[in-house]
Amino acid sequence: MGGIVEKFGRAMDRLTASKPDTAAKVLRTAYKAFGWKQKHFPNKLLPPSKQYLATVCMDCMVKPLSNPGAYVLTSLFTPCELFYAMDLPPMCAEQYSTYANGAGAEHGFIEAAENAGIAETYCSYHKVVIGGVLSGVMPRPAAIVNTSLACDANNLTFRKAAEIFDVPQFYIDIPFRPSEEAVDYVEDQLREAGKWLEKVTGRRLSEEKLHEAVDNSRRTMQILEGLLPLRRERFVPSELTAELYEALLTHNALGLPETLHYAGLLEKDYQMAAPAAGRKILWLHTNPFYQKPLKDLFNYGQDPRIILTEMSYDALNGFAETDPYRFMAARVVYDTYNGPVKRRTDRAVEMAEASGADGAVLFCHWGCKETCGAAVLMQEAFDRAGIPLLVINGDGVDRRNSPDGQIMTRMKAFLEMLEMRK
Amino acid sequence: MIYTTCKYAPEELFAGFGEKVERLDPNPVSFSCADSCAHPNLCGFAKAVIEEVNRKKIRCLILTDCCDAMRKTFDTLQNMGLDFLYFLPLPHKRGEAEIRMFARELQKLEKAFRAFSGKSFSTARAEAASRAAMRPAEAEEDEYISLTGAHGGSMLREQIRRACPELAVRDDTCSGNRTFSPAETEAAAGESEEAFFYRYAGLLLSGLSPCMRMLNVREREKMTENPGLKGIVYHTIKFCDYYSFEYTGLRNRVQVPLLKIETDTTPQSSGQLKTRIEAFAETMRALKRKEKPGTAGTEMKKEEIRYAAGVDSGSTSTDVVILDRNRHIVGSAIVPTGMSAASGAENALQEALKAAGLTREDLDVIISTGYGRDALGFPSVTEITCHAKGARYLFGDVKTIIDIGGQDSKIIRIDDEGNVLNFIMNDKCAAGTGRFLEMQARALMISLEEMSSRGKAWKNEVRISNMCTVFAESEVVSLVAQNTDIADIIHGLNVSVAEKTVSLIRRGKGEPAYVMTGGVSKNSGVVSCLEEKLGCPVRVSEYSQLCGAIGAALIGLTAAP
Numbered sequence: 001m002g003g004i005v006e007k008f009g010r011a012m013d014r015l016t017a018s019k020p021d022t023a024a025k026v027l028r029t030a031y032k033a034f035g036w037k038q039k040h041f042p043n044k045l046l047p048p049s050k051q052y053l054a055t056v057c058m059d060c061m062v063k064p065l066s067n068p069g070a071y072v073l074t075s076l077f078t079p080c081e082l083f084y085a086m087d088l089p090p091m092c093a094e095q096y097s098t099y100a101n102g103a104g105a106e107h108g109f110i111e112a113a114e115n116a117g118i119a120e121t122y123c124s125y126h127k128v129v130i131g132g133v134l135s136g137v138m139p140r141p142a143a144i145v146n147t148s149l150a151c152d153a154n155n156l157t158f159r160k161a162a163e164i165f166d167v168p169q170f171y172i173d174i175p176f177r178p179s180e181e182a183v184d185y186v187e188d189q190l191r192e193a194g195k196w197l198e199k200v201t202g203r204r205l206s207e208e209k210l211h212e213a214v215d216n217s218r219r220t221m222q223i224l225e226g227l228l229p230l231r232r233e234r235f236v237p238s239e240l241t242a243e244l245y246e247a248l249l250t251h252n253a254l255g256l257p258e259t260l261h262y263a264g265l266l267e268k269d270y271q272m273a274a275p276a277a278g279r280k281i282l283w284l285h286t287n288p289f290y291q292k293p294l295k296d297l298f299n300y301g302q303d304p305r306i307i308l309t310e311m312s313y314d315a316l317n318g319f320a321e322t323d324p325y326r327f328m329a330a331r332v333v334y335d336t337y338n339g340p341v342k343r344r345t346d347r348a349v350e351m352a353e354a355s356g357a358d359g360a361v362l363f364c365h366w367g368c369k370e371t372c373g374a375a376v377l378m379q380e381a382f383d384r385a386g387i388p389l390l391v392i393n394g395d396g397v398d399r400r401n402s403p404d405g406q407i408m409t410r411m412k413a414f415l416e417m418l419e420m421r422k
Numbered sequence: 423m424i425y426t427t428c429k430y431a432p433e434e435l436f437a438g439f440g441e442k443v444e445r446l447d448p449n450p451v452s453f454s455c456a457d458s459c460a461h462p463n464l465c466g467f468a469k470a471v472i473e474e475v476n477r478k479k480i481r482c483l484i485l486t487d488c489c490d491a492m493r494k495t496f497d498t499l500q501n502m503g504l505d506f507l508y509f510l511p512l513p514h515k516r517g518e519a520e521i522r523m524f525a526r527e528l529q530k531l532e533k534a535f536r537a538f539s540g541k542s543f544s545t546a547r548a549e550a551a552s553r554a555a556m557r558p559a560e561a562e563e564d565e566y567i568s569l570t571g572a573h574g575g576s577m578l579r580e581q582i583r584r585a586c587p588e589l590a591v592r593d594d595t596c597s598g599n600r601t602f603s604p605a606e607t608e609a610a611a612g613e614s615e616e617a618f619f620y621r622y623a624g625l626l627l628s629g630l631s632p633c634m635r636m637l638n639v640r641e642r643e644k645m646t647e648n649p650g651l652k653g654i655v656y657h658t659i660k661f662c663d664y665y666s667f668e669y670t671g672l673r674n675r676v677q678v679p680l681l682k683i684e685t686d687t688t689p690q691s692s693g694q695l696k697t698r699i700e701a702f703a704e705t706m707r708a709l710k711r712k713e714k715p716g717t718a719g720t721e722m723k724k725e726e727i728r729y730a731a732g733v734d735s736g737s738t739s740t741d742v743v744i745l746d747r748n749r750h751i752v753g754s755a756i757v758p759t760g761m762s763a764a765s766g767a768e769n770a771l772q773e774a775l776k777a778a779g780l781t782r783e784d785l786d787v788i789i790s791t792g793y794g795r796d797a798l799g800f801p802s803v804t805e806i807t808c809h810a811k812g813a814r815y816l817f818g819d820v821k822t823i824i825d826i827g828g829q830d831s832k833i834i835r836i837d838d839e840g841n842v843l844n845f846i847m848n849d850k851c852a853a854g855t856g857r858f859l860e861m862q863a864r865a866l867m868i869s870l871e872e873m874s875s876r877g878k879a880w881k882n883e884v885r886i887s888n889m890c891t892v893f894a895e896s897e898v899v900s901l902v903a904q905n906t907d908i909a910d911i912i913h914g915l916n917v918s919v920a921e922k923t924v925s926l927i928r929r930g931k932g933e934p935a936y937v938m939t940g941g942v943s944k945n946s947g948v949v950s951c952l953e954e955k956l957g958c959p960v961r962v963s964e965y966s967q968l969c970g971a972i973g974a975a976l977i978g979l980t981a982a983p
């Protein structure tokens with residue numbers, strides 16, 4: 001951890017425990033300041049698209065934080081076009097945790113959650129959210145809307161948060177088996193959610209804005225899908241954090257004009273990029289973007305490089321649907337994270353092949369059964385496809401569970417192995 | 423035979439086929455098969471199911487879409503070649519739309535099983551079975567202990583029954599409690615199969631008391647409002663998310679004694695619970711005595727007792743205390759336990775008797791406690807109950823005992839009479855115990871004594887972020903390599919043990935006055951970090967090692983073990 005971030009983090013730990021209001025303010029101000037810096041002094045090691053990406057994501061965080069009582073707390077897999085059509089900024093729970101870690105402040109939240117009896121084995125993305133809610137640092141939302149996808153934690157965190165905040169919650173159940181029947185059911189729930197939100201917030205859902213948002217989503221997804229072959233040969237610098245940003249953009253931020261703009265910029269960057277050699281990695285699931293040795297290894301360089309993160313390509317479904325509600329419903333129901341794990345492993349191998357990955361890394365986030373449970377089957381699928389896969393255990397948020405030494409030994413050995421195969 | 427894993431499995435549907443159904447009640451001795459085909463972070467129950475399928479050569483299994491772990495179990499079992507493996511989607515909500523959808527899923531299952539077995543389905547048979555599973559309108563109000571939380575099963579029920587034979591045990595987990603609340607809808611004459619399934623889906627979704635996986639769990643609160651309820655044993659399974667959540671709320675709500683236990687379904691893990699379950703039973707009995715005085719067992723009148731001895735048989739030392747009838751310590755001894763608990767106890771007793779100038783005949787009662795308590799042939803009481811009594815004796819107004827030993831740490835809250843109000847224990851990992859500090863002292867190549875004193879001279883804050891002993895050790899080694907001052911590192915370690923302890927204290931709802939016992943209480947560095955974090959003093963006594971033995975002797979004096 002950098003010295004300043006470390007100091008800031010320790011101060012935040014103390015504030016979280018003693019003065020939650022001040023802690024919230026300090027955090028918001030820090031994000032704003034950082035966002036300002038990103039806008040005016042962008043990271044020159046990154047191409048224009050990725051510079052822009054960072055500012056869009058920061059906006060997605062600052063907006064809800066600056067609108068206590070007038071935002072929606074939601075989960076990564078919830079279609080957010082509905083909220084955009086009502087001018088209600090959504091705050092993605094997983095983003096909240098990731099940013100808390102970015103500020104070095106996750107520890108205080110985790111401690112608050114564990115002191116309240118939340119199991120140590122609970123996913124740390126969710127633990128930070130619960131800690132934020134319990135400690136009073138997270139501002140109160142107007143409402144909570146979440147899906148059952150992608151894991152059990154969604155059944156628990158949001159219910160608990162609704163209880164503590166004393167705000168209404170709308171739960172969108174995504175049936176386990178993707179089918180048209182399931183799409184019908186989710187479509188109905190989304191329609192109901194819209195009406196429900198109008199009632200509990202007193203705002204109007206503009207059908208026109210909804211169409212616009214859905215149209216933005218569709219076009220964004222089409223551009224990203226079209227980029228797959230270009231990723232194969234060309235090099236556009238990236239970083240671990242940007243990979244997570246992109247995952248956010250292809251979920252909660254879908255529907256925003258800024259997201260569409262990003263997709264356009266990225267397309268341009270790829271079109272202008274030169275062909276490049278080097279070992280190409282497909283990254284599966286989330287990543288520990290704060291881990292220094294891993295950053296040194298992957299950030300900005302072309303050998304090795306992450307050419308694709310699974311979490312940015314899991315939701316490119318349902319383009320053909322014309323009704324906005326059905327379009328959103330199809331996207332979640334057919335998400336590769338839904339249904340038997342075979343859907344996910346098949347799609348991962350397909351992504352690896354389409355992007356020409358030399359190898360893939362499956363990051364088993366501590367306590368994530370969705371991913372840890374898939375590890376053995378993922379390995380088998382990649383073995384069959386003849387593509388090397390490395391499974392590593394770590395934590396995307398809680399530094400305590402992500403030991404540098406163990407991760408790096410495995411990662412380096414894997415990369416050496418890829419080098420030999422070339 | 424059709425096997426199931428969850429109370430929402432449609433057992434009556436299979437009755438409609440004339441099939442027998444059994445809910446799995448797995449307690450495998452090892453996870454050798456599961457660990458080879460699934461990630462170790464899968465919950466214990468899921469692994470146990472995989473083990474059981476393999477061991478019993480199960481051919482037909484119905485899994486319910488309960489949780490991530492069950493989904494992954496399904497994915498894994500698909501490679502194991504069962505004849506009929508079915509995954510039944512289960513809604514989270516229980517409204518009209520969900521019942522309709524669930525009914526369709528049940529019909530799909532019926533069709534699939536018909537095709538597989540070639541048998542025919544009769545709604546009449548299924549209907550009869552579901553009527554048989556109705557809850558009697560008048561549930562009897564006997565006093566009982568509720569085993570609740572995740573998958574309980576026969577092993578845990580049996581263990582609670584043994585510790586507390588005077589009360590009935592009710593299994594309110596996923597493994598029990600499968601009775602329907604009386605249905606509002608009756609079968610209409612000539613009901614179609616579709617109509618039957620709609621009604622049956624409603625019965626399953628709304629007729630069973632909801633488990634934690636359902637969205638609306640308000641009804642669960644009713645379970646704790648039953649007047650017959652005398653205590654709750656709350657079972658969680660490692661890596662199961664659902665149930666630790668409920669426990670958090672329950673703890674603040676219920677009045678009856680509450681014990682949280684965690685297993686991974688193996689007999690070994692439940693064996694380790696013996697002390698805790700027995701202490702829980704002792705707590706319930708103590709409460710009962712308070713409610714109805716005069717019911718204490720009185721084999722020997724208090725006045726008749728001259729001397730009572732308490733033997734605390736621990737893994738490293740055996741401690742004995744002898745009290746006279748006026749509760750004065752007349753002799754004590756601390757000897758190494760040695761090869762066997764029995765010989766350690768004999769030696770310690772002899773030594774204490776010598777110190778007191780007494781003979782064995784003078785002792786009217788001997789009570790044993792500690793890990794070896796059941797191997798000595800004396801009446802035994804758990805170390806938790808004894809510790810509480812002993813601390814009360816040593817420290818007077820204590821409310822919370824922080825006991826950190828070599829292998830485990832516990833928080834015990836006590837009332838004015840030294841009765842246990844509640845306790846929690848961490849004995850699953852070395853983090854925050856004496857062993858953690860021992861390992862780090864070794865990594866620093868200093869003695870424990872040195873460690874206890876040197877940390878106080880710290881200057882810069884160092885954070886040891888890993889609580890896992892092994893990871894922390896490598897962190898310490900790399901700090902040394904970076905020339906970090908040893909005092910700062912030790913302080914960092916002390917802080918991390920103190921943090922871990924405070925979190926345990928918060929969970930146990932501890933309040934001042936605090937006393938600390940156990941080996942780590944000798945480490946003044948940890949004690950002062952703890953005082954800082956708690957913002958109040960933590961008392962330590964040089965006799966604290968004798969706490970358990972004193973408590974046992976005190977219990978001996980009251981002749982009501």
Ligand code: SF4
Nearest residue numbers: 123150151365368370
């Ligand atoms: S990391 Fe895994 S457990 Fe955590 S929120 Fe994501 S899917 Fe759920």
Ligand code: SF4
Nearest residue numbers: 428429488596633635
């Ligand atoms: S938690 Fe609910 S769905 Fe899961 S096994 Fe238990 S009863 Fe069944």
Ligand code: SF4
Nearest residue numbers: 465467489491659662
């Ligand atoms: S113990 Fe928990 S995680 Fe495991 S199968 Fe049961 S509900 Fe699922």
